[in-house]
Amino acid sequence: MRAAGGEAPARIFPWEAVLDAGLCRLRLPPSVFWDLSLVEFAAMAGAFAPRSARLSRAGLVGLMRDYPDDGGGGSPPSVTA
Template sequence: MDWRGLMHAGLHQLRLTPADFWALTPVELQVMLGLEGGIAPMGRGQFDALLRDFPDLKRDE
């Protein structure tokens, strides 16, 4: 996802505050910008990378 481009469009074109920008879902931002089509779903490789980089932490019980 082109976060830099989306942030620029949200903050400058739509004049959102940073808090308002980050409160949006990607689909909400897409609709507000008038973009057509969908954002491609996350692939297995991307999901595995997220799991590796941000593992669930086990809490001591």
């Protein structure tokens, strides 16, 4: 079913995921959970946290080239400062 004007249909709200995050992962009491606005909940769930940099495939290849496994199965070399 499409909305008037040919717009895409509305997505179903992910209640199961929101309830799991709020009540299980964040361990909020139900009264606190239900009193939150969507913006407050999103902030508590980390939606506005800066994304951490991820290692790209090229970065991994570079690390593997620069720090190859020695193949000996022994302890890694000691590091001195």
